[in-house]
Amino acid sequence: MNRLAPTRDAAPRPSGWLTGLALAAASATLLLGLHGGALAAKAPPGVFPPAPVAAAPAVPLQFDIVGFIQEASLDTASTICNASHPLLRGGLLKVNGREIVVPCNTILQMPATSLTWAELFDPSLVDASGGTSGTPVTRLALADAITAPVTGSAYPYNGVLPSYEVRVQGNVVKGRYIAGLIFISQQSLNAGFGVINCIDYANGELHVGGAAGVCASSDTRVRINDPVGRFGQSHGKPGSTADLKEAGYDRRLTADTDNPTIKAETGYPMCLPRKNPFGKVADDPVHNGFDPLCPQGNRPRAPYCTSLGDPFPNFAQPATGQYCHTWTMDPPDCATCTTDPTQQAPFVIGDPIDYAGTLKVDATGPYLSAHTITAHLGIYTTPGTRPSYVALEETLQGTGSLPIANLPQESTSRVKIEGMVSDPSMMVDLYAVDVDPVTGTTSERLLGTANPSGPPVVGRFRFKPNAGAYLPATRELRAVSRSMCGDNAIVCAMPGTSQPFWSNVAQPLAFANGLIAGQYRAPDFDFIFAEPTVVGDPMVPANFQDLPFLYCGSGPLGTMTVNGTGPVVGQLDPAPWDTPMIDPVFRSTLCPTARSVGSLPPPPRRQLFDTVTIVTANYDNKALKGKLSVVATDSLPSNTNGLQLYIQVSGLAFDPNTGLGTVVSLSSVPQPMSLVRNVAGSPAVCPSASPCWVYDATGVINNPADPGFFAAPISITVTSNMGARATIDSTRITVR
Incomplete structure (x- = not known):
């Protein structure tokens, strides 16, 4: 509707209004006549043309x-x-x-x-x-x-x-x-599931998916990658002091030995006994017997599958004599009790488990070096007592990005934390772990509190608020059961300077072979970064x-x-x-x-058209001097800004005591080469008139097993800081 046209609901206009409108129309007609319709494209009165839209910035x-x-x-x-x-x-x-x-x-x-x-x-x-x-x-x-x-x-x-x-x-x-x-x-x-059909106590292996009671090479073999022996025998590489030595052992993919990543569903720590609790010590005193850190008494059988008590529902009992699937551990310091909540619970044949780890191979065949094992068991601790155990299952943090002009984006500061706790009667407080960038001192910022009492799952806690102030996002999060403070009415904080003045301070105590019970600190694997709100718009940065x-x-x-x-x-x-x-x-x-x-x-x-060529490599070990001379060239001009070549040499050094050879290197850091040019009247060093790069040194690769003797090079690598690399083996190295 034309905004200048009167409507039925319009208030009466003064008589001069129509006259003014007529004059405006006449004026517009006159202007159109004078300018040949040049104003015809202009907006009608009262409508303003849109401002030009600025281009989105380059981000x-x-x-x-x-x-x-x-x-x-x-x-x-x-x-x-x-x-x-x-x-x-x-x-x-x-x-x-x-x-x-x-x-x-x-x-x-x-x-x-x-x-x-x-x-x-x-x-x-x-x-x-x-x-x-x-x-x-x-x-x-x-x-x-x-x-x-x-x-x-x-x-x-x-x-x-x-x-x-x-x-x-x-x-x-x-x-x-x-x-x-x-x-x-x-x-x-990479994860698996199966039922434990056999346990090889001597080799620290859980066998999954085979015939019950028989350890066969066709079973799925699962070992715990545990370098300190937290959940069973310690594992390490050959030559180490570990209880079990594995060829191909990789400590970088270890289990978390500060938190129970080897656990029951409720977070209760599990273990693989260091000795066969069912074997006869007389037959094998090394591998048979009682493991006090992994007592078989912590696996009760029906009808002794005790429940949590009111207000929680009772647990179902399996057939008499069968291992309990769900039970409550006895209170600590109970002289007449059979289970001990201060120690871990052992895996037994028949336990269904999920496992995740790294595929490895040994002389027997493939096996899983596990960093995570979860037994499908409900192991609870006596309500309101210490210790209780906590596990984080899922964490997520928004990063709350600020908008960039002309780039509409969607961002969030929301947080999501899920986990399990063995004492569902006590609330769980959730923290972001802030770190001082200079001292490394940690302080914990309360995000919220979750109730693990259920339903539907007794012991599960979920913290998924719709909104709130949770920034900045942190590398690690922590869950703390209020059982650590013994008071379910007040927030329980770990020791430090950040706890609210109205909170209780926990007293961390180690249980279950060195675990700090009642808390779980873990890194976050999932951060939410901003996204554009309009499909097809320029992408926004993380x-x-x-x-x-x-x-x-x-x-x-x-x-x-x-x-x-x-x-x-x-x-x-x-x-x-x-x-x-x-x-x-x-x-x-x-x-x-x-x-x-x-x-x-x-x-x-990175220079994509950079090529390195090793021209000559000579090694002279006369009088055990170990003199190495290497000449190399680069396809870039020698005056290229910042161009530098580096050399790394490896050799085979033999131990005079064992006769075994070991690959050793010139140094852990590649050595710089020198830029030289042929000098008139002297023997030519470079293959042409252009400068070349030279490494000339005596006593290059020292044999650590036999000091004073040097290893002949078996490979030489020359790299440039522009990205090129050239490697030669012993067939191209002249040895005198």
Whole structure:
């Protein structure tokens, strides 16, 4: 409807109104006549033309890639970033054909433990020798060439196994894919189910899916990857002090020995007895007998499957003499009781279990090195008593990204936490674990409280609020049963400076062979980043800068290779964020010295047309001097800004006492080569008039088993900081 036309409901107009309207129409007609209709396209009176829409700004694009690890390299030459410590170095990762920059200070998540990118390359954690080229390898990538172990089994146990899976979330910054979060496993959905048909106590194995009472090689064999012996015998590589030694052992994929990842559904910790409780000690005193840390008395049989009591429903009893499927442990310190809640409960034949882990192979065949086992059992603890046990099953955190102009986006700060507890009578308090980026001191921020009493499942707690203030998102979350404080009416907080003034403070006590009962602290595997609200709109970046542990850092490193206090983990560099993204609100208080968004230098661009050629390699061991001379060239001009070549050499050193050979390297860090030019009147060094790169040194590869003697090189690798690499073996090395 024309806004100038009177309507039936319009108020009476003064007489001059129509006259003014007529004059306006006459004026418009006159103007149209004078200008040839030029004003015909103008908007009618009272309608304003829309303002021009500004173009969406150029922002980093988020990516989420899952696939096999094709290649993985460690930035030992500091071409990607300058790490403050070798354990905090970055590197490069290739997955699904895409090369991704791994920043310095990256801490990645394995299934049940955390490591830095550099720790993936630590040979002490794995029973396997290094790469054939002498360069550091993860032993997880398709491109990693692994030499057969010198000792142990002769079969290539890594060669027959698949590559490992990685999930990388990051942003494309100035053309480079830069990782923000990395999760690694052999296969994230690699899990199995079955009924325990046999237990090999001597070898620490659960057999699943076979004939009852018979341990056969055709069964699914499940071992617990437990380096400290928390849930049974300790496992380790050959030559270690572990109870059970496994060829191909990989400590990086261990179970969580600080929380019960080997458990019943209710979170009660389970174990595999270190001795056969049903064997005759006289027949085998080493492997038969009683294990006080895994007592058989903690597996009651019907009719002694006791219930929780009011107001909870009674548990069903199986046939008399059969193991209980659901029961309540006796109170602690009960002299006449048969079950002991301060110790773990053993697996027995007939238990249905879910298991997840890493596929391995030994002389018998394939087996699962498990980091997680859940028995389908309901083991509860006496209501209102200590200890009780908690397990987290699912966690999720929103990151609450702030909008970017002209890029409509959907973001959330919501949180979701689910788990189980063995004492359903006590409330469960849920916390975000904040970390001081300098000292590493943790403080816990209360998110909310959940009720595990059911229904429908007694012992399950769910925290899934529709809205609330839960930012910033943290790397780890914690669930605390109020049984730790002995008061169900008041919030129970772990010791620290963050607990509410009106809360009770827990008194952490170790039960079940060293576990802190009543709480469960675990990393979050799922963060929600922003998405565009209009399909087809430009993608919005993932706001990694809003995660304090990425933007500020997370304090001193405390991973498995660190003895004592490790180096301080700082801000990701290069950063997976850039303008027009903005600094987080916590920067001024939590890490005011952190480099702001956009101030970090852009990530290095890898030269795709760079080629390295090893021209000559001569080794002279006269008088045991071990003199090595290597000449190499690069396809780029020698004056290319920043061009540098590095050399890494490996050799085979023999132990004079055992006669065994071991692959040793020149050093853990590739050595720089020197740029030289042929000098008139002197013998030519370079193959042409152009400069070349030379490494010339004496006493190159020291034999650690026989100091003073040097190992002849078996491979030489030359790399450039532009990305090229060349490797030669002993057939191209001249030895005198």
